[in-house]
Amino acid sequence: MENLVTSLVIYFSLLVFAFNVHVMAQWPKGTSTRFYDFKVQTKRITKLCNSKDIAVVNGMFPGPVVYAREGDRIVVNVTNETPFNITIHWHGVRQILSCWYDGPSYVTQCPIQSGQRFTYEFTMVKQKGTFFWHAHVSWLRATVHGALIVYPKTGVPYPFKTPHEEHIIILGEYWVKDVVQLERATIDSGGAPPPADAYTINGQPGPNYNCSKQDVDKIDVVPGKTYLLRLIHAGLNTQNFFAIANHKLTIVEADAEYTKPFTTDRVMLGPGQTMNVLVIANQPIGRYSMAMGPYMSAKGVQFQNISSISYFQYLSTNLNSLSLTPTLPSFNDNLAVKTVMDGLRSLNPVNLSKEIDANLFVTVGLNVQKCQSKTPKQNCQGLNHGVMAASMNNISFVKPKISVLEAYYKKINGSFTEDFPKAPLNFYDFVNGAPNNIPNNTQSLNGTKTIVLEYGSNVRLIFQDTGTVSTENHPIHLHGYSFYVVGYGSGNYDPKTANFNLVDPPYMNTIGVPVGGWAAVQFVADNPGVWFMHCHLDIHQSWGLGTAIIVKNGKGDLQTLPQPPADLPRFEAKSVSTSRSISPVTEKAKSTGQPVLPQPVNRSGRPVLLNGYLIRLLNNENLKFVSIGQPLRSTGSGQRAKIRPLDSELK
Missing domain, CATH: 2.60.40.420 (Cupredoxins -  blue copper proteins)
Structure with a gap:
C-alpha cells in the first residue's frame, strides 16, 4: 500500500511539474516529456597503445542515445563533474522559441562551470530523423557526443520499407594528446594543429591502427534483410568518405530530412552532417569492411591517411575469415563529393518564394x-x-x-x-x-x-x-x-x-x-x-x-523569444580565457558536496513548488525517466543502444 501511495505521489507530482513548466502558450508543449540525466565526467581509457583521461557523458564513449518521437519534449539535466567548462548543443534541432537551450558557448549561454548543473528543455517541433548532441566548448566534442534519434509520430510509417534493424554509426577522430590542451597549444603557436592519430567508428579505431586489432565495431546481419544505418559525423577537423565493401548505400535522409532515394557506392560526410542509408545484405556470407577514409580538399594540410575499419558481418561467418575492404575515393576526389551532392533532392516538392527580403x-x-x-x-x-x-x-x-x-x-x-x-x-x-x-x-x-x-x-x-x-x-x-x-x-x-x-x-x-x-x-x-x-x-x-x-x-x-531560464549559467569573470576562440577552463569545484538541483521554473520564471520527495527522486542518479511513469530500457553499463528501442517504449 505504501508503495502504491508513493507511486501515485510521484505520478501526480510529475503531472503538476509538467503542467507548470509548460503552461505558457508561447512555448511548444510536446506530446510526451522525456527526461534524461547527463553526468559529464572524466574517464581513463586506453587506445592506440596509450592511456589518457577523456571527458565523457555517463561513463560512455560515444555517449548515451537520446530517443524521442516527433512532437516530444526533451528535458536533459546536465551535471558537470569535469574540471572543464561544458555546454551541450543539440545539433540540427531548430529550438523553436527555445534559443536559450541551443548550447554554443558564449553565443546562447555561458558554459556550465565545474560542479554546476543546467537543464536543457526543448520540443521536437515538426522534426524527426537522425540528430546528435555534442559539447560546444573547446574541442571537447571529440569525446563528448552521442546520437539523438527522433522517430515519427506513433502510427506514421517511414516513406520507405521498414528495415529489419537500425544501427547508429558515429564517425569520429581521436588524438592521443588531450584535445583541450591541443587546441590551446595550436592557438598559442599561431600555426596549424596536428592531424588526428586515428579515425574512429563508434569510438573504435579498428585493426589498421597500432594496438587496435580488437578495438573494432561490427554489425551482425542476416542474408536478404535490409538495414538502416544512421550515419553521424562527430569528428573535428576532417571530412570523410564512408563505404561498405561490395554493398550499395541508398540515401533516404540527409540532416534529418527525407530525400528521394539515391543509390551510390559511397557517401561523404563532413563534421556536423548526418545521413540515413539503407543497405541490403545481398552478398555471399562473409565479413565486409565498413571503411572511413579522409576527404581533404585543401592543399598542404596534414591529415590522417589510414582508414578506420568496422565490420558488416553476416551471421555464421567464420570468425577467422578475412574481411573484404571497399575502395574509397582518393583523398582529394572532388567529383565523388559532387556526385553525392547532385543526388540529394527533397522527397516532396517545395514551394519556395522567389521574392527575397x-x-x-x-x-x-x-x-x-x-x-x-x-x-x-x-x-x-x-x-x-x-x-x-x-x-x-x-x-x-x-x-x-x-x-x-x-x-x-x-x-x-x-x-x-x-x-x-x-x-x-x-x-x-x-x-x-x-x-x-x-x-x-x-x-x-x-x-x-x-x-x-x-x-x-x-x-x-x-x-x-x-x-x-x-x-x-x-x-x-x-x-x-x-x-x-x-x-x-x-x-x-x-x-x-x-x-x-x-x-x-x-x-x-x-x-x-x-x-x-x-x-x-x-x-x-x-x-x-x-x-x-x-x-x-x-x-x-x-x-x-x-x-x-x-x-x-x-x-x-x-x-517572441521568451525570457531566460532561472538556472541559466552565469558569467564568472575569473574563468574567461583571453584567447580569441578558446572557451575557458575552470578550476575544479572546491565543494565536495553534490551540486544543488536547480529549482524548476515555469516559462514566466516563477518557481514551481515540488514536494521534497520528488526533489530527492529527480536527484537520484540511478533513476531515469523517458516519459511519465516509464523508465528507459537499460542496455547495460557502458553499452550503446544501437538498435531501435521497442515501440512500446516510445508511446
Whole structure:
C-alpha cells in the first residue's frame, strides 16, 4: 500500500511539474516529456597503445542515445563533474522559441562551470530523423557526443520499407594528446594543429591502427534483410568518405530530412552532417569492411591517411575469415563529393518564394594575420611567420565574455555589434586570385559582428569559398534553422549564370561549400533569437570562421523569444580565457558536496513548488525517466543502444 501511495505521489507530482513548466502558450508543449540525466565526467581509457583521461557523458564513449518521437519534449539535466567548462548543443534541432537551450558557448549561454548543473528543455517541433548532441566548448566534442534519434509520430510509417534493424554509426577522430590542451597549444603557436592519430567508428579505431586489432565495431546481419544505418559525423577537423565493401548505400535522409532515394557506392560526410542509408545484405556470407577514409580538399594540410575499419558481418561467418575492404575515393576526389551532392533532392516538392527580403553574400576562408608577438618563434608559426586565422567576409569572430544572446536580450552594450557586412569589403577573383590579385587588406579583422534579420524575412545566403590561403570545402552549419540548398557550383558566384533549384532542393542544416566554389541556401527567418553560423571544422571555428545571426521578435507570444531560464549559467569573470576562440577552463569545484538541483521554473520564471520527495527522486542518479511513469530500457553499463528501442517504449 505504501508503495502504491508513493507511486501515485510521484505520478501526480510529475503531472503538476509538467503542467507548470509548460503552461505558457508561447512555448511548444510536446506530446510526451522525456527526461534524461547527463553526468559529464572524466574517464581513463586506453587506445592506440596509450592511456589518457577523456571527458565523457555517463561513463560512455560515444555517449548515451537520446530517443524521442516527433512532437516530444526533451528535458536533459546536465551535471558537470569535469574540471572543464561544458555546454551541450543539440545539433540540427531548430529550438523553436527555445534559443536559450541551443548550447554554443558564449553565443546562447555561458558554459556550465565545474560542479554546476543546467537543464536543457526543448520540443521536437515538426522534426524527426537522425540528430546528435555534442559539447560546444573547446574541442571537447571529440569525446563528448552521442546520437539523438527522433522517430515519427506513433502510427506514421517511414516513406520507405521498414528495415529489419537500425544501427547508429558515429564517425569520429581521436588524438592521443588531450584535445583541450591541443587546441590551446595550436592557438598559442599561431600555426596549424596536428592531424588526428586515428579515425574512429563508434569510438573504435579498428585493426589498421597500432594496438587496435580488437578495438573494432561490427554489425551482425542476416542474408536478404535490409538495414538502416544512421550515419553521424562527430569528428573535428576532417571530412570523410564512408563505404561498405561490395554493398550499395541508398540515401533516404540527409540532416534529418527525407530525400528521394539515391543509390551510390559511397557517401561523404563532413563534421556536423548526418545521413540515413539503407543497405541490403545481398552478398555471399562473409565479413565486409565498413571503411572511413579522409576527404581533404585543401592543399598542404596534414591529415590522417589510414582508414578506420568496422565490420558488416553476416551471421555464421567464420570468425577467422578475412574481411573484404571497399575502395574509397582518393583523398582529394572532388567529383565523388559532387556526385553525392547532385543526388540529394527533397522527397516532396517545395514551394519556395522567389521574392527575397535579405540577400547576403558571405565569403569563407582562411587568413594569415601579422605577427605581433614578442616571441614570434613560439607564437607565429603560421604561413609566412604569421598567425593563422579564418573568417566570414574577412571578419574573424571573437566570442565575448558574456553570451551574445544574453547581452542582446538584456540590452547589455559592448559585447557585440550589429554591423556584420552583407558583402565582402573588397571583391576580387576569390578562387583564382591568389596570390597576385588579392588586396593587401585581406588579413582578417577580429570582432563580434552580427547579422540582424527581421522576423519573417525571406533570406538567401550565398557562401563563396576563397583561395586567400587555399581553397577548401567548408561544412557550414546554421543553428536554429534548416535551409534549402537551392544551388551550388564551381568558381566565383555569378548571378547571371547561376541555376537555382526551387522545386525539390534538399533541406539541410550543414552545407559543404564546394572547394573553389559557392553554395546558395534559402530560409525564412521565423525563429527569434541569436543563432550561431560557423564552419564545423573545429580548427576553423577556433580561428574565427563564424558569425551570429540575430532574428528579431515578431508579433505576439508565438513570435517572441521568451525570457531566460532561472538556472541559466552565469558569467564568472575569473574563468574567461583571453584567447580569441578558446572557451575557458575552470578550476575544479572546491565543494565536495553534490551540486544543488536547480529549482524548476515555469516559462514566466516563477518557481514551481515540488514536494521534497520528488526533489530527492529527480536527484537520484540511478533513476531515469523517458516519459511519465516509464523508465528507459537499460542496455547495460557502458553499452550503446544501437538498435531501435521497442515501440512500446516510445508511446
